[in-house]
Amino acid sequence: MIYDEPKFLPGGDRYVLIEFGNEMNLELNFVAQGLAARIVADKTKGIVETAPCFASMLVHYEPREISYDDVVKELKALIASLGSTDDIELDSRLFLFETMYLDPWTRDCIEDYSEKITPKEYDPDMVARLNGLADRDQLVRVHSSSEYWVASLGFWPGLPFLQPLDPRAMITVPKYNPPRTWTPQGTVGMGGSASAIYPVNTPGGYQLLGRTPVPIWDTEKRFDVFGGDIVLFQPGDRIKFVPVTQEGYEQAEARIEEGTYLYNVVEYQRFSVHNYRHWVGKLDQDQRF
Amino acid sequence: MLEVIDGGLRTTVQDMGRRGGQALGIPPSGAQDGFALRIANVLVGNPPGGPLVVRDDPGAAGLEMTLGRLKLRALEDHVLALTGADTGATVDGEAVPCWSSFVLREGQTLACGLAQSGARAYLAVHGGIDVPLYRGSRATHVSGGFGGLEGRPLAKDDRLPVGAPTASVADLAGRRLRPDLVPAYAPPMRVRTVAGPEEHHFTADSVEAFYATAWKLNPKADRTGMRFIGPELSFKPGRPHYLIEDAGADPSNIVIDPGAPVGTVQVPSGVEPIVLCVDSPSIGGYARIAIVITTDMARVGQVRPFEETRFVRISHEDAVVALTAQEALIADPDIII
Numbered sequence: 001m002i003y004d005e006p007k008f009l010p011g012g013d014r015y016v017l018i019e020f021g022n023e024m025n026l027e028l029n030f031v032a033q034g035l036a037a038r039i040v041a042d043k044t045k046g047i048v049e050t051a052p053c054f055a056s057m058l059v060h061y062e063p064r065e066i067s068y069d070d071v072v073k074e075l076k077a078l079i080a081s082l083g084s085t086d087d088i089e090l091d092s093r094l095f096l097f098e099t100m101y102l103d104p105w106t107r108d109c110i111e112d113y114s115e116k117i118t119p120k121e122y123d124p125d126m127v128a129r130l131n132g133l134a135d136r137d138q139l140v141r142v143h144s145s146s147e148y149w150v151a152s153l154g155f156w157p158g159l160p161f162l163q164p165l166d167p168r169a170m171i172t173v174p175k176y177n178p179p180r181t182w183t184p185q186g187t188v189g190m191g192g193s194a195s196a197i198y199p200v201n202t203p204g205g206y207q208l209l210g211r212t213p214v215p216i217w218d219t220e221k222r223f224d225v226f227g228g229d230i231v232l233f234q235p236g237d238r239i240k241f242v243p244v245t246q247e248g249y250e251q252a253e254a255r256i257e258e259g260t261y262l263y264n265v266v267e268y269q270r271f272s273v274h275n276y277r278h279w280v281g282k283l284d285q286d287q288r289f
Numbered sequence: 290m291l292e293v294i295d296g297g298l299r300t301t302v303q304d305m306g307r308r309g310g311q312a313l314g315i316p317p318s319g320a321q322d323g324f325a326l327r328i329a330n331v332l333v334g335n336p337p338g339g340p341l342v343v344r345d346d347p348g349a350a351g352l353e354m355t356l357g358r359l360k361l362r363a364l365e366d367h368v369l370a371l372t373g374a375d376t377g378a379t380v381d382g383e384a385v386p387c388w389s390s391f392v393l394r395e396g397q398t399l400a401c402g403l404a405q406s407g408a409r410a411y412l413a414v415h416g417g418i419d420v421p422l423y424r425g426s427r428a429t430h431v432s433g434g435f436g437g438l439e440g441r442p443l444a445k446d447d448r449l450p451v452g453a454p455t456a457s458v459a460d461l462a463g464r465r466l467r468p469d470l471v472p473a474y475a476p477p478m479r480v481r482t483v484a485g486p487e488e489h490h491f492t493a494d495s496v497e498a499f500y501a502t503a504w505k506l507n508p509k510a511d512r513t514g515m516r517f518i519g520p521e522l523s524f525k526p527g528r529p530h531y532l533i534e535d536a537g538a539d540p541s542n543i544v545i546d547p548g549a550p551v552g553t554v555q556v557p558s559g560v561e562p563i564v565l566c567v568d569s570p571s572i573g574g575y576a577r578i579a580i581v582i583t584t585d586m587a588r589v590g591q592v593r594p595f596e597e598t599r600f601v602r603i604s605h606e607d608a609v610v611a612l613t614a615q616e617a618l619i620a621d622p623d624i625i626i
Contacts, residue, residue, distance in 0.1 A: 012580035013608035051311035058548030154572025
């Protein structure tokens with residue numbers, strides 16, 4: 001549900017947790033990101049930083065400058081100043097990512113898990129079956145049909161927590177149990193209704209659908225698109241996975257290794273919640289690509 | 290400049306951590322026992338920074354040793370101080386006291402042994418360890434490979450640049466912390482918490498058990514999270530349908546991806562509460578039974594594997610009082626004699 005009034009909870013002695021609701025509803029994330037932008041613009045005294053989560057937000061404040069009660073008062077006023085969710089507009093870059101679905105590397109990882117930990121159906125087949133899709137090819141079509149919204153970053157530094165913006169691409173899957181001990185860098189996976197890209201090789205629990213060669217994490221800071229940072233994404237970015245063959249994957253990978261790879265980023269758009277709602281309202285949500 | 294002869298069990302460059310990265314999943318990092326690092330910096334005349342990294346003040350960078358065994362040679366004269374766990378350190382074989390500043394002359398070797406109580410020792414050097422800043426801080430995040438010295442623990446033959454001195458060796462050597470302020474790391478460690486946002490998801494018996502148990506630290510603990518071994522905690526029945534749909538059938542999975550700041554105590558599947566530490570990103574996923582107060586994360590950082598810890602619940606107001614009192618203490622020039 002979406003709460004009528006956001007809930008405020010103390011998170012220890014220097015954080016406020018704000019919960020906007022308790023469901024996977026993108027509208028809650030739009031409010032969290034709208035509020036984060038408003039706090040930055042307002043330069044609210046005593047607020048150190050914010051971290052929007054999916055349906056909630058973490059606000060770090062300095063209790064020697066502002067009391068918990070006062071910071072909540074300030075935050076309530078800022079939320080009121082946002083107006084209706086319809087009015088929220090957010091800067092939003094669009095990243096086009098070459099992605100090889102059903103790739104050999106995540107297949108090796110799944111086979112390794114099946115041999116060493118517990119036997120398991122090939123992830124894309126299982127995800128297709130559980131979501132009533134014809135086969136793994138339709139899964140690729142459906143998953144790659146939508147732009148994905150970077151709702152938050154976490155779990156691992158720079159790891160984007162993604163939701164499809166097109167409701168016709170909505171898929172839900174269970175997580176691995178027990179989790180995997182490794183996942184190839186660049187894996188595109190899903191857990192619940194969320195998709196994610198693994199920035200580096202880490203343990204994990206998401207179902208594996210494909211792999212992108214495009215770095216989203218670079219401690220060597222080789223690409224200008226990172227703006228001098230080591231993390232590529234910000235909340236409110238969008239990603240479109242563009243299916244490529246193994247040849248296309250390897251060509252992109254070679255350009256990345258040479259340092260000549262060009263990130264395909266569209267930066268002239270703003271995301272309008274009003275326009276998004278209008279578009280979603282026109283769709284037949286039972287349709288699948 | 291300091292030269293590493295032996296990096297010890299695991300030694301990293303740390304300050305009081307970085308801010309502004311939490312929205313990107315970049316944890317604060319910094320010293321696990323911020324109190325000990327800050328006192329070490331005060332002893333050698335460095336800015337101690339604060340746990341609240343307001344005004345971009347992570348303080349000077351020093352070294353955090355896990356259990357000790359670091360060995361360094363000075364390539365010029367330096368004023369140093371060791372705090373935190375006592376490693377029985379020596380300079381060219383002569384014992385040097387903990388929680389005091391001393392001089393390491395050019396060519397001399399500092400050798401730390403293995404800590405007998407407490408888990409982490411801190412070394413500060415006048416001028417601070419001068420590695421590059423990332424997002425305003427020199428703190429190391431090892432699994433992410435960033436910050437500190439090339440994003441990794443120290444190894445043999447590393448050279449640590451030291452910032453320019455601003456005071457004379459004679460003025461800084463031989464200072465020590467007032468003895469009554471030196472913490473004892475005797476188990477059971479007492480760690481104060483405030484109630485967590487999902488405390489009410491647990492049964493009353495389990496909340497009582499959480500505060501009544503002497504929890505033993507799981508040896509797999511690191512700077513991301515510390516798990517504690519003890520009784521299984523249970524959740525109230527009647528899990529709402531939306532949670533099963535969105536978060537999974539396990540009752541410890543709470544909705545979606547809640548914010549989980551440093552100090553959050555999560556209990557996945559009701560087994561082995563985890564205290565999220567300084568290298569943890571800010572998003573959790575499990576029921577948060579409690580949150581360790583800022584000042585007491587220093588104590589969490591000193592618990593040794595299998596040692597006992599007791600959590601003590603206090604009010605939010607008292608947590609702020611404790612924080613204000615500790616900040617006043619560190620700013621008080623009379624704590625150094």
